[in-house]
Amino acid sequence: MKTRRYRLSVTVLWQMLALLLLPLVAHAQSGATPHIAAELVAAPATPGGEATVAIHMTPEKGWHGYWSNPGDAGLGMQLDWTLPTGAKAGTPKYPVPQTLVVSGLMNHVFEHDYAVLVPIALPADAKPGSRLPIRVAAQWLACTEQICVPEQADLAVEIPVVAKAAAPDARFAEWTRRLPAPLDASGTFSLDAKALRLAIPLPATTPLASPHLFIGEDKLVDYAANQSFAWNGDKLIVTIPRAKLDARDASTLTGVLRLDNEGNGIAFSAKPGTVPAGVTPLATDVAPTSALASLPLLLLAALAGGLLLNVMPCVFPILSLKALSLARAGESEAHARIEGLAYTAGVVVACLGLGGALLALRAGGEEVGWAFQLQEPLVVVALLLLAAAITANLLGLFELTVPGFVSGGSPSSFTRGAFITGLLAAFVATPCTGPFMASAMGAALLLPVLPAMALFATLGIGIALPFLAIAFIPPLRRRMPRPGAWMVTFRRWLAVPMGLTALALAWLTWKVGGPWFAGSAILGLALVLAALFVMGRTQRKGGSARPAAAIALAIAVFALVVLPQPVAPVAAADSLLGAKPFSEKALADALAAGKPVFVWMTADWCLSCKVNEEVAIERAETKAAFDKAGVVVLRGDWTRRDTDITRYLTAQGAAGVPLYVWYGRNGKSTQLPQVLTPSLLVSTASQ
Known part of the structure; x- marks a missing residue:
């Protein structure tokens, strides 16, 4: 089945957005001070000669303008001249620009005052002593690293016509000095x-x-x-x-x-x-990013984020897969260490695989972010089939020692099982970026391949660290309960969280693919469970389970192949806060109106997102505070891949959700923590 792919250039999207907003500039900025002040200055010139006029731009602190080719994002200056008869404007000349890398996007900018010099050819019949009026309607984009505002100005000046050319004044001399020196050879x-x-x-x-x-x-x-x-x-x-x-x-x-x-x-x-x-x-060949300088801190953040991920809500269902293995790890020191290393290897391999796939997709032009695997309907269905099969196994419907969370089997099967458990744990758990992991995963999208892969590997080590510690530290291992008959009962109880996980995945299948897609997936699941039931009955009679297992696997593969085309995601339920769908235009409009804005990025597969919504966002106290402050709430649903949301996440240095950004009335943005408290949004809106 062909999945929808997004191959839209970030450059084109930025420029289209700016062009769409330019006609709204006059309305949006009426009465407002521009963030980049513009001034038109003219130097004297002789009749028939060439006058130089300067469009002097002065950005506010933290704002920047763009070179003629703005780079990956932005928009060059647009000029519409009104000149006397016989006069003609030449090509604008820019000073040497600066580079600005924001979340992997290279921009060619000016963060200080600069002047764009434009030659104006005067008519030969211009009279010395006269002054020729010229006007220009200028449009440009003023940006910070978080937001862009289209601006414009109608500028006018008079060019003094003189009989004899004179040396330029100090300002024009300085502006000319800043221009790149022309090379006399091609x-x-x-x-x-x-x-x-x-x-x-x-x-x-x-x-x-x-x-x-x-x-x-x-x-x-x-x-x-x-x-x-x-x-x-x-x-x-x-x-x-x-x-x-x-x-x-x-x-x-x-x-x-x-x-x-x-x-x-x-x-x-x-x-x-x-x-x-x-x-x-040259020895100066370097990457256009300073992220490498802080690589040790980023590695530490990835390790801490992976460790913290073990207590995040999104990983709770996976803890049940580890529990019996942790208990069984006390059987022997050698067994515990081998299984700990196998589990760690599985986690690290999964993180490296996901990270490598993410970097490869982005290098190929895909607008994807961390957790892209759960945005694909077929992956969600595969996880649904797996979770249901694990639940049936825990209930005793059939016996299989892989993925290694049941009793019995050979040491080699436990090692394979621990490895596969690590793969599954990382695959499902990594979409919920922890508070420390967010910065590291965002930086991984900017780094060269090897440092980025080191971050993904360190994340995996952080996830596996508790299990690894138990495997190699005897006092911790001795605190684990000894294997015994209680494990059979405990195994049955573990079917409850896994069954709830399967139900959640069935709901997510409906959300990402629509009712027909979900219904077909559940029908395939029923056939798989029937084959597993036959497999278990054969096992209990002492027969070979391989034929039934092969049938179950064949049904699962067939179900994935013949599933109908997923439809558009189911629309999100109404929000208590009256949230509007996120778009770059909606954000720009709200900021232009001078209103505070709360940007709320979520996804149906992100459990920590749902916890935050229940605990801190969808609350009567939050609504009252937002209503009083006139807050505009923009919600981005990243359950399925969305180019606008992915681009916004990238611009914020985030690799995934949850992401919460607060914009004050002055347009200044602040990223809020990924774990929200009940009072945080209320206090933020009251400031």
Whole structure:
């Protein structure tokens, strides 16, 4: 069955959003002070000469504007000139931009005051001593790392016409100095499916303290990817991976080479041609993110998050799978250690597998996040079949020593069972990101592959740590109850939480796939249980259970193959808070209106989300506080994959749900804890 795939470029979505909002700027910002102040300044010019006008931009602290090619997100400045007859505006010239990486998205920005210089060709009949009025309707995007606001201004100035050219004043001299120096020779470039290679004629003695290449053409390269620099004589060879989505071709190439972090750079152009191999690599090739610097702290956070995950609500059903294995671990020291290592290996392998799949999907352009496995209806059905089979096993309907939570069997079967139990525990438990794990998993999406995989492995070690400690620390193991007849009764009681888990998965199957999908899955489940019943009866008579087991497995696979196409997710129930569906436009509209906003990201498969909703969100006290403060509540349902929600989570540095973000009336955002207390939202709304 084909599952729906999302291959929309983040760049396109950002730009479409900005373009949709630009016509609303005048209304949204009427009476409001812009976050980036704009001023139009003109230098004198002679008749028939070229005047330089500057659009001087001054961002507020924490805000930034964009270069002509904004990168992965943002929007360049839009200019609509009104000029005297015979005058003509040229191409705007920008200073050397800065790089800003937000949740893996590379932006080309200006976080300080900057001036965009535009040449204006004056008519030859302009009279010295006169002043030529010009106007420009400018539109731009002002952003912080959390929110973007489209802004505009109608700017006007008069160009003094003089008989003799004069030296520019101090301000124009400084603005001109900030422009990248034009390179007097053209470079060459080559494009293939994997990379752009560029040769820039540049003396090998040129100091390159912090080089970065800004390409003027959009959607040509992967902006956030590592850029490789090497010398070949007096040519700088630059290699940049191609754009992951919608990669385009180019007949010419323009851009800016940043030399250092002091604003120095070179403007270049290039044409298709031969690009020699790099000979001497630069030692400054680094990833465009500082996350590597804090890798030890991130590893510690992943370990703590995995450890804490053992007491999160989402892992409670899985604890029943461990209980009998923990008790049985006291049989012998060697057995306990082997089983502890096998269980840990299963958890770590599952975390590495999920993490590797996540990174591979994102590298292929998919908008996915942590817990993507539970957003797929077929995966939910497979877990439903497994949970129901485990419940039947615990009740004694049939006997099977895998996944290792029942008594009996050989040591090798216990080892296999512990490994499979670890796989299942991590697969089901990891969607609920703990308070410490959220930052680490968000950072894993920004890091190179090896450090990111180290984070996923450390998460697995954290999840398995309690079981590993019991296996290797004799005093802890001696506190475990000794194996005995009580285990048979306890095994029957463990069927209760597993049965409740199966019921919850049946409900989730309906939520993610619709009634026909869920009904077909339950019919397949009934056939599987019937085959398992026959298997158990055969076992009790002393016969071979393999034929019935093969039939049960075949029915399960067949059921997954022939399930009908899932329909759209079932709409969420009405919220006590009057929550509206989350969208980027709804958030922008609420902030433009100056209202406080509570963004609430949840999913039906996230048990910790549901606990927070019951304990702190859907409460009369919270509603009263929100109503009094005029809070706009936006709820994002991430039960099925949603591009807008995934992009918002990524922008917030979160890999999954729950996520709660509070926006004040001034638009400043604050991420709230993932574990909410009953009074937290009330006190936040009252501030």
